Amino acid sequence: MSRLPLIQAETATGEAAxxxxxxxxxxxxxxxxxKAMANSPAVLKAYLGLSGELAGGALPAPLRExxxxxxxxxxxxxxxxxxxxxxxxxTAGLGETAIAxxxxxxxxxxxxxxxxxxxxxxxxGKGGVDDTELKAAREAGLTDEEIAEVVANVALQVFTNYFNxxxxxxIDWPVVRHDH
Numbered sequence: 001m002s003r004l005p006l007i008q009a010e011t012a013t014g015e016a017a018x019x020x021x022x023x024x025x026x027x028x029x030x031x032x033x034x035k036a037m038a039n040s041p042a043v044l045k046a047y048l049g050l051s052g053e054l055a056g057g058a059l060p061a062p063l064r065e066x067x068x069x070x071x072x073x074x075x076x077x078x079x080x081x082x083x084x085x086x087x088x089x090x091t092a093g094l095g096e097t098a099i100a101x102x103x104x105x106x107x108x109x110x111x112x113x114x115x116x117x118x119x120x121x122x123x124x125g126k127g128g129v130d131d132t133e134l135k136a137a138r139e140a141g142l143t144d145e146e147i148a149e150v151v152a153n154v155a156l157q158v159f160t161n162y163f164n165x166x167x168x169x170x171i172d173w174p175v176v177r178h179d180h
Contacts, residue, residue: 005036005039016041020044036169073178077160081176118147
């Protein structure tokens with residue numbers, strides 16, 4: 001059972017109600033993560049804002065999902081791993097092999113593999129990457145815009161990983177557990 005209450009759209013008031021209604025309209029469902037975040041409308045608004053802006057950025061949805069899978073695996077967040085395994089398959093068109101590779105920070109396509117290697121360096125170094133990692137990303141064809149967005153996507157995923165682990169959010173997706 002989640003350690004933070006799951007705020008229901010039907011009983012929410014004010015800004016939390018409006019935000020949850022917006023999530024329901026956009027996604028067709030209201031994930032438990034959004035319901036837990038609604039305990040603080042500022043938190044839910046921050047998540048929706050950053051997520052929405054990055055969705056319109058330079059990184060395509062399949063790469064953003066791969067970064068989310070890598071982050072969830074690295075941070076041991078089963079809620080996010082479950083959600084992003086589902087989303088990677090259903091909305092980003094990734095197959096089982098690509099999903100499994102992403103969890104390990106790997107991909108068959110060289111530029112995607114480089115983006116994931118850089119994301120892994122950001123995750124494992126807690127933001128502290130060295131010049132060789134940055135150079136490798138650039139040599140693989142990542143632009144400065146894409147590099148900046150890899151970092152931002154990692155930060156977004158670390159935020160949701162930590163939030164869901166802290167809240168122990170009830171998993172409302174087909175359950176996937178991280179490898180230990």
